């Protein structure tokens with residue numbers, strides 16, 4: 001099953017409709033975190049550390065659906081924590097896909113085969129498998145031996161059974177660039193829909209801060225690994241890939257990826273959780289985005305190149321640059337608006 005055309009049409013129409021209604025800020029992807037618990041403890045993970053005191057909490061199916069409804073976005077990225085640990089994850093996915101919304105479920109793949117028994121293949125459902133390198137590098141990043149092989153088995157089986165599969169890779173400081181390229185080529189040859197990439201965000205809660213890469217160094221790495229001559233199938237849209245290489249600049253539009261957690265909506269964004277709110281409208285305030293957050297407004301934003309802040313910015317930017325819109329339409333990449341997680 002390939003990338004459905006319906007996803008691009010629906011997303012495009014949704015954006016145009018919202019613009020015609022005069023909405024300046026609105027959600028494009030709902031980031032839903034039905035729990036923060038995980039069966040791994042990756043070195044660069046901010047979530048399991050930030051939500052340590054509420055790792056035992058889960059969102060009910062009803063809460064998840066209410067958040068998706070409140071946001072109204074056509075795409076839902078389910079993350080966490082490890083979403084497959086939620087006892088009713090299949091009910092959550094089925095209820096959202098029944099509304100013809102597109103679900104991307106991020107997973108470390110440890111329970112992927114179990115998920116396949118509960119969630120059938122559908123054009124509305126896509127696995128996003130966490131892959132940080134070939135075997136040695138990946139197992140080191142997730143801090144457990146054997147995970148790479150389990151993930152590879154899960155991806156092969158999912159493809160064989162007709163699931164949509166993408167991967168998500170976080171680029172850290174000192175990454176072995178050739179190792180990443182080898183992995184991307186292997187995944188492309190296996191027939192996944194595409195590889196998502198993003199630099200790791202510098203979470204304050206992670207003890208080893210040397211893991212995180214500066215904006216400048218990240219762009220050096222991306223200029224190499226995103227070289228079009230390599231023929232790797234990336235899932236991120238081409239304008240965002242230009243941004244990662246440093247060929248264009250955007251201001252962050254993280255308000256388009258509101259994140260609902262066991263404590264409520266994260267404010268201001270998927271990466272920064274200065275507070276949580278129960279009202280999604282708090283995330284669209286003019287003052288917040290013109291003065292308090294984004295590059296140049298908050299030092300914590302200075303090194304950020306994350307897809308949850310800038311991939312949607314590249315899409316919104318096409319309203320000012322028709323040539324960019326054409327480029328996205330040609331690539332069928334309008335829907336790639338910051339789905340992956342950190």
Ligand code: SF4
Pocket residue numbers: 038039040041042044045046047048080081082107108130142342
């Ligand atoms: S990065 Fe993902 S897989 Fe790793 S500990 Fe965090 S939630 Fe779990």
Ligand code: SF4
Pocket residue numbers: 252253254268269270271272293294295300301302304305306308309310
């Ligand atoms: S620049 Fe990054 S950290 Fe700052 S608000 Fe945007 S997405 Fe969040």
